[in-house]
Amino acid sequence: MRAILVLLGLALALVGCATARASIHSRDVIVVGVKADQPGLGLRKNGVFQGFEVDVGGYIARSLGASRVTFREVRSDDRELLLNRHAVDLVLASYSITPDRAGLVGFGGPYYVAHQDVMVRRGETRVQSVRDLAGRKMCQASGSVSTERVVVGLSIPARLVPASSYSDCVAKLRSGAVDAISTGDLVLAGFAAPDLRIVNTPFTDERYGVGMRRDDADACEAVNRAITTMYQDGTAGRLLDKWFGKSGLTLVREVPEFEGCS
Structure with missing residues (x-):
């Protein structure tokens, strides 16, 4: 009897491991985490998510075989948590690929390479490049690494x-509580307005990746194939024009160089 129970326990453990490691590739329902407050990229309006990353996330999920795609809000400070708790399956949320993040989650893509820039109030003439942020108040969004690239990477002593x-x-920028915002240009373009100005002096590459759980190489490779097709069939170009065509940014329409799946 003891031997039977041991064998049964081992079998259940193996099933549990297989389930935990099962790929999201070909799953019927895929949950995509997106931002809810970033116009152009991910915005929830009247209960419906819309934006470039929402459209790209839907395209990728359907390419993976999903018959139904649902969206859930994520923030910069909870993307890894929600992925690893299986609350979402994919994350497209201006999620720059970095070594630290790659130690916590897996990444497909990138699906777009943005460039970090600076946004100020329209009447602000003293800030003409990122170097002019020295001593000025710069906004630090929770969970974002963009300010670190300025104050640590470039050693610019901005006041966070x-x-x-x-x-x-x-x-905060509109109210005067901060002097500038610095992050990826697609994020800034989504907030573009007559009273705000993008300085238009990019200084980094922001490789926006598709976040997923680690060790799902099948899904990662399928995501990369979907992104390649999305650019080749013209979908990526149409979506970039749809959401950012009036921003004045120079939009990249070639397939980005992928990070690779392990």
Whole structure:
């Protein structure tokens, strides 16, 4: 009897491991995590998610075989948590691929290479490049690594003012609580308005990746194939024009160089 129970326990453990490691590739329902407060990329309006990353996430999920795609809000500070808790299957949320993040989650893509830039109020003439942020108040969105690239990567002594999100940063910029916001140009373009100005002096590459759980090489490879097809069939170009065509940014329409799947 003991031997039977041991064998049964081993079998259940193996089933549990197989289930935990099962690929999301060909799953009927895929949950995509997107932002809810970033116009152009991911915005929830009247209960419906819309934006470039929402459209790209839907395209990728359907390419993986999903018959139904649902969207869930993620923030910059909870993307890894929601992925690893299986609350979402994929994340497209201006999620720059970095070595630290790649130690926590897996990445497909990137699906777009943006460039970090600076946004100020329209009447601000003293900030003409990232170097001009020295001594000025720069917004620091929770969970974002963009400010680190300025104050650590470039050693520019900006004065950081914390905010819950980039929409909060924009509100602080308008109120005068901060002097500037610095992050990927697609994020900034989504908030573009007559009273705000993008400095248009990019200084980094922001490789926006598709976040997923680690060790799902099948899904990663399928995501990369979907992104390649998305650019080759013209979908990527149409979506970039749809969401950012009026921004004045120079939009990249070639397939990005992928990070590779392990």
